[in-house]
Amino acid sequence: xxxxxxxxxxxxVQEAETVTLSCTYDTSESNYYLFWYKQPPSRQMILVIRQExxxxxxxxxxxxxxxxxxxxxxxxxxxxxxxxGDTAMYFCAYNAGNNRKLIxxxxxxxxxxx
Amino acid sequence: xxxxxxxxxxxITVTGKKLTVTCSQNMNHEYMSWYRQDxxxxxxxxxxxxxxxxxxxxxxxxxxxxxxKEKRNFPLILESPSPNQTSLYFCASSFxxxxxxxxxSGTRLTVx
Numbered sequence: 001x002x003x004x005x006x007x008x009x010x011x012x013v014q015e016a017e018t019v020t021l022s023c024t025y026d027t028s029e030s031n032y033y034l035f036w037y038k039q040p041p042s043r044q045m046i047l048v049i050r051q052e053x054x055x056x057x058x059x060x061x062x063x064x065x066x067x068x069x070x071x072x073x074x075x076x077x078x079x080x081x082x083x084x085g086d087t088a089m090y091f092c093a094y095n096a097g098n099n100r101k102l103i104x105x106x107x108x109x110x111x112x113x114x
Numbered sequence: 115x116x117x118x119x120x121x122x123x124x125x126i127t128v129t130g131k132k133l134t135v136t137c138s139q140n141m142n143h144e145y146m147s148w149y150r151q152d153x154x155x156x157x158x159x160x161x162x163x164x165x166x167x168x169x170x171x172x173x174x175x176x177x178x179x180x181x182x183k184e185k186r187n188f189p190l191i192l193e194s195p196s197p198n199q200t201s202l203y204f205c206a207s208s209f210x211x212x213x214x215x216x217x218x219s220g221t222r223l224t225v226x
Contacts, residue, residue, distance in 0.1 A: 035214050045204060045217035091157070095214075100164060101147065101172060102215065104157045 002027045004094050006105035013082045014113050020067075021077045021108045023092030029053075033095040034068070034075045035102070040088040048090070051075065082112045116141045120205045120218030127195055127225055135190045135221050137205030145208040146188040147172070147215065148180065150201040157204070163188055195225040 003026045013019035025034070036048040051059045051068050058066050063083075067076045079086055092105040118139045127133055139146065147162040149172075159172030163182040177199055179191040188207075192199060202222050206215035 033214075043202065043220050045206075045220075047214045047216070050214050100145065100162050100170070101159045102157070106154070106156045 002029075002094060002096060002103050004092050004103050004105040006090075006092055006108050008108045009106070010109045010111075012111040012113055013079075015082055015084060017082055018078060018080045019082055019110065021079075021090050021092075021110065023075045023077070023105055025073050025075065025092070025094050025103075027073070027094065027096065029096045034066075035093040035095070036064070036066070036075075036077045037091045037093060038086075038088045039091065039107070040085075045091075049077070079110075084112050084114060086110065087112045116216070118205055118207050118216050118218040120203075120221055122221060123219060124222045125224070127223070129196055129225055130194050132191070132193050133195060133223075134192075135203060135205075135223070137188045137190065137218060138186050139188075139207040139216070140186065141207065141209065141216065142185065143207035143209050143216075144185070145210065145215075146182065147206050148178070148188070148190050149204045149206065150174065151204065151220075152201050160190070160203075192223075195223075197225045199223065200225050 005024045032053045034051045038046045038048050049059050049061045049064050063080045065078045089107045091107045093102040121136050148160040149157045151157045158174050161180040163169045205218040208215045
């Protein structure tokens with residue numbers, strides 16, 4: 001069965017510093033998609049970044065980037081120059097190439113401190 | 115503005131009283147899905163739909179019904195709500211599942 005594991009329930013970082021959130025997954029598929037979603041206190045679920053498994057290049061969206069290690073089945077999120085507005089729950093999610101749903105990790109609660 | 119509109123945002127109801135949570139998207143997305151979010155359990159899929167009149171069960175479909183009569187709408191129906199259905203519910207849509215879903219604002223449902 002496909003699973004997603006986020007091993008850090010809570011993290012904190014000082015404003016303007018860099019933080020990395022970990023995610024590992026288990027799958028036997030060769031083609032799949034990985035996502036990071038952000039859920040601020042407003043509870044809105046916001047797509048932060050996506051990665052296609054067949055692309056070796058790590059995805060980047062402004063201050064957000066991923067370190068995708070396919071062989072290790074690891075998909076970490078790096079947030080650079082952390083801002084107070086980055087305070088949120090962050091969820092890692094997996095979508096198989098032929099599946100219709102997202103499989104979610106349990107989330108990492110990130111607090112950015114002034 | 116491209117969005118998924120979900121209503122209501124908050125709902126308190128009594129056990130057994132039928133209710134519907136509406137979901138509508140204006141992006142012409144084929145895929146739509148319902149999730150519930152519970153502390154310690156993360157997000158779990160209730161039902162999904164690949165297109166009009168095509169729906170299928172997710173991981174926790176018991177006690178829920180859906181329909182997809184129009185491409186834009188995907189309501190979630192609880193015919194006889196019970197307290198264990200107290201949760202935060204999300205509707206989501208996608209042009210194609212690979213691109214990630216756009217989520218509604220969530221419905222906080224409390225069944226007493």
